[in-house]
Every structure is written in C-alpha cells, then in structure tokens.
Amino acid sequence: MASLDRPKLRPLSAQRFEHEGQVFAAIVDPLGVFLDPVLIPIDGYQWVVRHFDGETLLSEIQARVLRATGQLVTTAELERLVEDLDRAMVLDGPTFAAYMESYRRESVRPAALAGRSYAGTERALRSQLARFFVHADGSGPPQRQGPEPPPLSDSSPRLRGILSPHIDFQRGGPVYTWSYKELVEQSDADTFVILGVAHQYCRHRFALTRKDFETPLGLVPTDRRYVDQIAALAGPELFDDELSHRSEHSIEFQVVFLQYLLGGHREFSIVPILVGSFHDLMEAGTDPIASDDVRRFVEALHTVERASGKKVAYIGGIDLSHVGPEFGDPDPVDPAILEEVRSFDTAMLNHATERNAAGWFETAAEIGNRWRVCGLAATYTMLHAMGSVRGRLLKYDQAVDDQRTCCVSFASLAFEAHDDVPGPTGDKDLSCA
Numbered sequence: 258m259a260s261l262d263r264p265k266l267r268p269l270s271a272q273r274f275e276h277e278g279q280v281f282a283a284i285v286d287p288l289g290v291f292l293d294p295v296l297i298p299i300d301g302y303q304w305v306v307r308h309f310d311g312e313t314l315l316s317e318i319q320a321r322v323l324r325a326t327g328q329l330v331t332t333a334e335l336e337r338l339v340e341d342l343d344r345a346m347v348l349d350g351p352t353f354a355a356y357m358e359s360y361r362r363e364s365v366r367p368a369a370l371a372g373r374s375y376a377g378t379e380r381a382l383r384s385q386l387a388r389f390f391v392h393a394d395g396s397g398p399p400q401r402q403g404p405e406p407p408p409l410s411d412s413s414p415r416l417r418g419i420l421s422p423h424i425d426f427q428r429g430g431p432v433y434t435w436s437y438k439e440l441v442e443q444s445d446a447d448t449f450v451i452l453g454v455a456h457q458y459c460r461h462r463f464a465l466t467r468k469d470f471e472t473p474l475g476l477v478p479t480d481r482r483y484v485d486q487i488a489a490l491a492g493p494e495l496f497d498d499e500l501s502h503r504s505e506h507s508i509e510f511q512v513v514f515l516q517y518l519l520g521g522h523r524e525f526s527i528v529p530i531l532v533g534s535f536h537d538l539m540e541a542g543t544d545p546i547a548s549d550d551v552r553r554f555v556e557a558l559h560t561v562e563r564a565s566g567k568k569v570a571y572i573g574g575i576d577l578s579h580v581g582p583e584f585g586d587p588d589p590v591d592p593a594i595l596e597e598v599r600s601f602d603t604a605m606l607n608h609a610t611e612r613n614a615a616g617w618f619e620t621a622a623e624i625g626n627r628w629r630v631c632g633l634a635a636t637y638t639m640l641h642a643m644g645s646v647r648g649r650l651l652k653y654d655q656a657v658d659d660q661r662t663c664c665v666s667f668a669s670l671a672f673e674a675h676d677d678v679p680g681p682t683g684d685k686d687l688s689c690a
Contacts, residue, residue, distance in 0.1 A: 264339045265349045268458040271302065282306075287457045290356065295345050305330065309348065309439050315339070318384065330376060331650065343509045346684065348589050360500065365476065366468040369504045375426045375513065380471045386517045389430035394654070396431075396438040399518065414673035416444040417646045418571030418639060420609065421514070423507035423632075425456035428656040429667050433514055433525030435651035436669035443520045446570035448480055449515060450528040451643070453507030453574045455498070462634070463491070463554050464498035466529055467537035470509065474516040480526040483561060487528070490557035492550075507574040507635075515572075532635040537619040541620045544615050545637055571640045575632020577602050578669045582630055583663040590661040602653065602666050610648030612645055614640035619655055633664075646672040660674070 261326055267286070274283035275295065282302035283294040308318045314334050343350040376382040384581045419436035422429040424588055430642050455464055467484050467575050470477045488495050502508070508529045519525050538545045562569050578598045581590045588594070601620075608616035614637050623631050651669040658664075 258262075261336075261339050261343060261348075261350055263311055263314055264309040264342070266306065266309045267347065267349050267353065269347065269663060273299070286346075287631050288500050290346050290353070290500070295342070295347055301338070303420075305335070307341070309342075310351065320323050327497055338593070338637060339431040339506050357500065358504075361496075364468060366466065366470050366502060367474065368471050368509065368511055370506050371473050373530040374506060374510075376509075377473055381471045382513070383517065384515070385426070385446075386430075389426070390434045390438070392431040392434075394652070395651070396434040399438040399441045400613075414647075414675065415500075415673060416440065416446075416570060417643045417674045418573070418672045420575060420632075420639075420648075420668065420672075421511060421634065422574050422575040422576055423574040424656060424665055425506075425669050426510070428665070429654070432654050432667055432669055432689060434669075436671060437514045437518055439514075439651065439669075439671040440570070440572075444570050445459075446568045447523070447525050448483065448528065448565070448567040448569045449494055449525060449572050450562075451508050451511050451572045451574060452634050452639050452642075453505060453529070453531050454635050455501050455533045456505060456507070456631075457501050459498040459501055459531070462533045462535070462550055464501050464531040464533065465495045466499045466502040468502070470512045470527065470529065472509075472513050472516050474513065475520050476522070477512050478526045480528055483526075483528050483565060483567075485565070486561040487530075487554075487557045489674065490560055495554075498531070498533070502529065505531060507531070511572050511574045524623075530633050532638055535618070535634040535643055536626075537639065539618070539626065542622070545634070546614070551638070555638065555641045557642075563655070571639050571643050573632065573636055575604065575635050577630055577632065577665045578664070579593040579631055580628055580665075581661065581663040583658075590657055590664045595655060595657070596665060597626055598655065598664065598666055602668070605630065606650055606653070606668060606670070609636060609640065610650060612640050612643070612646050612648065612672075624663035643672055643674075645675055646655045647675045648672045 270285045270287060271282045274281045280299040281296040282299055283296055285294050305318065305324050308321060319330055319335060342348045343352050346353045346356060346673040371377040376385045412610050416439065419440050422432050465484050465488055467479055467481045469479050512527060518554050535545050535581055578601065579600055580586060580594060604620050605617060608620060617640060618637050621633055651671055653668040655664055655666045
C-alpha cells in the first residue's frame with residue numbers, strides 16, 4: 258500500500274467521456290471493487306493524476322504541474338483530490354487496504370456469473386447442463402459407477418488432467434461435456450488443481466485464493482492446506498492478486514461442471530490458481546520454465562502433490578484463438594481465416610497432446626501470439642505440472658458471431674499418465690471434432 262503522500266493509482270482503465278460540455282477521464286475498475294465510473298476532469302487526470310505512481314511526493318507533483326502548465330495547484334487542492342480518490346478506492350491507499358483486509362477474511366467466493374452467464378437457480382442450471390450433454394455436439398450423458406469413484410484396474414492409464422473451454426456456456430457448453438464426461442468416468446481424483454486464465458492485470462504470474470467457491474448447486478471446498486503449502490514454497494506474494502479471483506469466470510465455469518457431476522456423489526476439493534501473462538517471456542525469447550518464478554511454481558506444485566497423499570488431477574480452463582474486428586483485426590472473419598486458425602490450433606493442440614510445453618509456447622511466440630491464444634500460460638504451466646502424460650483431443654470447435662466480427666476457438670482434451678511419452682508425430686486432423 259502506498260502512502261497518501263506518495264499516492265498510487267490501482268491498475269484501472271480510463272476512457273474519455275464527455276458530459277454537459279465538459280471532458281472527463283472515466284475511471285473504471287475491471288475487478289468491480291467500485292461499480293460506477295469515477296469521473297476526473299481530463300486536465301486534472303493528464304497533468305496531475307497520471308503522476309500518482311506510488312513513488313512521487315505530492316510536492317514534486319505540484320512542481321511538475323507548475324513547470325508543465327504554469328498553473329499552481331495548491332497543497333490543499335492536491336490533498337483533497339488524493340483523499341477523494343482514496344475514498345473512492347481509485348488509489349492503492351488506506352481505504353482500499355481496509356477493503357482488502359475485509360475481503361481476505363471472507364471464507365467464500367460468491368458465484369459471480371450465476372444468472373448472467375449461466376442459469377442462476379439449481380433446478381434451471383441442472384436442466385441447462387443436462388441439455389449440453391445430449392446436444393448434437395455433446396458427448397452424451399456420463400456413465401457413473403455409483404456414489405464411489407470409478408474402479409480403475411492397475412493396468413488402466415490414470416486420467417491425469419483435462420483441458421476444458423472457458424467460453425460462455427451459450428457458445429461452448431456442449432464442448433465442455435467431452436472433457437468432463439472423461440473426468441467423471443475415468444478419474445478417481447479427490448483433489449482438482451484448476452488452472453484458470455487471469456483476464457485482468459496481475460502483479461505476479463500466479464494468483465492463489467483460500468476461498469471456497471459458491472455455486473447454485475452448492476458449495477465447493479478449497480483445500481486450504483494444499484494452497485498454503487504452495488504459497489510456502491512459491492512465495493506468499495501469490496496472494497497479492499487474490500482479488501482477481503472475485504469476478505474471474507475461467508475457474509468458476511469449471512467448478513460449476515465439477516459440482517454438477519460430482520457433488521453429492523463423492524467428496525472432492527479444489528485448488529484454484531489463476532495464471533497471468535507470460536508475454537514478457539515471449540518478447541525475450543525465453544522458454545518460461547527457465548524463468549525463476551515459473552520454475553519455482555511448477556516445482557512447488559510437484560512437491561505439494563507428492564507430499565499430500567491425495568489423488569490429484571489437473572483441470573485447465575482455457576480457450577484458444579481470438580480473431581476478428583472485435584479483437585482489433587481489420588477484416589471480418591471469413592472461411593480462409595477460419596481455416597488458417599484451424600491449422601494454427603491443430604499445431605498448438607498437437608504440442609499439447611504430446612506434452613511439448615516448449616513447442617506449445619513457441620508456436621504462438623513465432624507469430625507474436627497473432628491469434629491471441631487465451632490460455633497460453635495456463636496450459637504451459639499445466640503441461641509441466643502433470644508430468645509424463647499423453648493427451649487426446651476429444652472435441653474442437655469455433656464460435657463465430659453472425660456479423661463475423663468475432664471468432665473464438667476452443668477444445669476439450671484428456672491427458673493420461675504415461676511413463677513413455679512419444680515425441681512429435683506430425684499434425685493430426687481436427688475434422689473428427
């Protein structure tokens with residue numbers, strides 16, 4: 258927390274906003290700590306507030322404004338502005354610190370998307386999810402083996418993890434079912450380490466939380482001891498970005514499917530982890546595992562799992578390519594682009610099934626992540642964390658809007674533990690999806 262003598266803006270977004278002949282900077286909080294935009298006169302934002310970096314004293318900011326504009330902002334005016342922005346929680350100051358202290362004391366993360374991205378009541382949600390399984394593109398209903406985990410023979414390959422979409426249920430619901438049918442039929446895990454995508458800014462590459470996850474289907478417990486052991490090895494700073502979990506959907510959607518399939522049938526817990534950006538490593542041409550923080554985190558996952566004595570499986574909540582004008586591309590999505598994306602996704606998924614984390618990352622890095630793979634870092638981390646596995650593509654799809662301004666691709670994969678993992682075998686055909 259920065260002092261109010263050296264005020265510091267939180268990582269927020271600002272947009273130009275005109276109202277009654279005046280121009281403002283409209284400050285918006287992507288994490289939803291405050292809901293209504295905070296309006297700051299554009300001159301005050303450009304010449305004063307942009308200097309709130311947590312290092313510069315108010316007296317120096319005052320001097321900078323005077324040099325740049327010739328206008329004197331009095332100490333009283335500056336202090337009043339800082340106090341107002343602190344109360345609004347625009348600043349990383351005392352008011353926001355008190356909010357965070359209260360937030361960390363809460364033991365439950367409420368469902369953020371219930372009633373918005375999926376049905377908000379138990380009955381409606383069960384009906385919605387059941388329809389996905391019997392949909393023409395769905396996997397068919399899972400065959401449970403009663404209330405106990407499925408009996409697995411010593412010769413059966415152990416399901417080590419799944420990759421599942423995190424696109425909204427409306428567009429991707431049936432594709433989710435392929436990985437989760439596999440999980441409920443082939444896994445006897447009691448602990449699910451879920452790697453989701455942090456869509457908002459994080460100070461660190463990984464963000465932990467100890468909170469249980471609420472869903473319309475019931476409460477899903479988080480294994481707090483497991484989480485704390487990861488933090489003990491990888492660093493307590495991994496709770497610094499815990500607030501990112503508050504509104505993030507990439508883990509929430511996985512928890513909903515888990516509770517639907519396993520809730521009331523067997524006891525299980527989750528270890529929720531958000532993975533931030535590896536973009537700086539891509540720009541540097543560095544394999545992420547060579548980075549100290551990535552390697553330390555992966556080693557922590559290995560160590561804690563070995564010591565836990567639990568049956569652990571991994572879940573990655575990821576999407577693939579994001580293409581079209583909605584994402585900044587100049588041209589509408591056409592069949593040629595869709596085929597180019599499919600070819601790129603094929604190469605990426607081949608690397609994933611072969612547990613080739615370096616190839617997965619390099620294929621996107623070679624084109625500067627041109628197709629905006631959402632899940633690049635989370636999947637990379639999961640491929641290292643699972644150990645020796647062989648993957649299988651279960652289902653692939655592309656969701657294109659009617660105006661062809663947006664295409665998002667996604668897939669379901671299953672990974673089985675194998676001591677002997679083959680090397681690259683060339684492209685696989687995605688036409689089976």
